[in-house]
Amino acid sequence: MASSEVLTSIPITSLPRISQGKVRDLFSLPDSGKPKLLFVTSDRISAYDVILKNGIPTKGAILTLISAKWFDALSSRVPGLKHHFLHLGPPPSSGLLAPDEEKLLRGRSMTVRRLKVFPIEAIVRGYVTGSAWAEYEKTQTIHGLPQPAGLARCQRLPQPIYTPSTKAELGDKDVNISPDEARKIVGDKYASRIEELALACYKAGAAYAEERGIIIADTKFEFGLDEETDEIYLVDEVLTPDSSRFWSKADYQVGREQDSFDKQVLRNWLTDNGLKGKPDVEMPPEVVEKTKARYTEVFERLTGNSLEEALSKLS
Ligand code: ATP
Ligand code: MG
Numbered sequence: 001m002a003s004s005e006v007l008t009s010i011p012i013t014s015l016p017r018i019s020q021g022k023v024r025d026l027f028s029l030p031d032s033g034k035p036k037l038l039f040v041t042s043d044r045i046s047a048y049d050v051i052l053k054n055g056i057p058t059k060g061a062i063l064t065l066i067s068a069k070w071f072d073a074l075s076s077r078v079p080g081l082k083h084h085f086l087h088l089g090p091p092p093s094s095g096l097l098a099p100d101e102e103k104l105l106r107g108r109s110m111t112v113r114r115l116k117v118f119p120i121e122a123i124v125r126g127y128v129t130g131s132a133w134a135e136y137e138k139t140q141t142i143h144g145l146p147q148p149a150g151l152a153r154c155q156r157l158p159q160p161i162y163t164p165s166t167k168a169e170l171g172d173k174d175v176n177i178s179p180d181e182a183r184k185i186v187g188d189k190y191a192s193r194i195e196e197l198a199l200a201c202y203k204a205g206a207a208y209a210e211e212r213g214i215i216i217a218d219t220k221f222e223f224g225l226d227e228e229t230d231e232i233y234l235v236d237e238v239l240t241p242d243s244s245r246f247w248s249k250a251d252y253q254v255g256r257e258q259d260s261f262d263k264q265v266l267r268n269w270l271t272d273n274g275l276k277g278k279p280d281v282e283m284p285p286e287v288v289e290k291t292k293a294r295y296t297e298v299f300e301r302l303t304g305n306s307l308e309e310a311l312s313k314l315s
Helices: 059-075 099-105 130-139 179-186 188-211 264-272 285-303 307-312
Strands: 017-020 024-029 036-041 085-088 109-113 120-127 156-162 214-226 231-235 244-248
Touching (some): 059 109, 120 179, 214 285
Antiparallel strands (some): 017 024, 036 109
8 A cells, every 4th residue: 555644745865856946846866877867755735826725635646647648548649759768666686775665655656767858848738728818818929939829717618739838946826928939949859859759749648538538628738758769758647637627528618717627726715715825725625635536537437447446456
């Protein structure tokens, strides 16, 4: 069974920690071949750009298992796709971690190739919402790209579009840019392939999720380069509720804002209590439970497996 502890920080000391993001900690793994990382997902949750004080139990495992599922599913659906995922958990029987550390990481970690991450967020949008809707309303463009007239809020776009942003340092805001600006950042040699892969992964993932009652309105991919072979890899987390906007297909209605499939309970509670955007907020147990149930439902719909069973298989 995966550790039932809620981890808002990752107390691992046996491996060198190379970075800490909003949700993940990365540790370097000693290896004789290509460099590898232990990619660890905490139970931290953010809403309105602020991390809550307490976490959501099993969220780290849910996000890890959803990403693992997508690496597998996308490999067979996107021709030529390479990805960083090697296997769940740390390298087996490596003795790198103390037994209690192994237990804490069970389910919430994966071994990945360490790559040079391109400094852009490869966002793909299938629907016009959020910052894209705000821009469209003003100028009929999205990330500077002209769009058809007469789109309504949250309407499905005629075709998914590639709308990159800069990848800001922790604490800073990402800035929406045009594909041409992204080309300048990553270089001509890689720009078109990144766009092509991002669109193909979104299309395959969105079609798959829609069959399971979830609309993926938009999502953010990251890509990395193996500098030795000059090959582009899909990295980071993939098509999770944290990196994407998930809506319920059954509740979707064009012309209005949609509820977030996973975070709406938390968002509503924050807004209703005047806590939106405030630091150090602690969620009450019912908000934690309801949010956990939502993440669990996403997992079960996307994978077709019970979360409990999936977690028990990890022991
Ligand atoms: P957020 O996702 O909330 O915007 P973040 O991306 O800064 O924040 P996390 O998702 O918590 O932070 O951490 C993941 C980090 O690991 C990202 O900076 C990502 O670019 C990096 N990363 C992902 N895959 C790889 C890889 N294969 N090699 C090296 N770095 C990677
Ligand atoms: Mg991230």
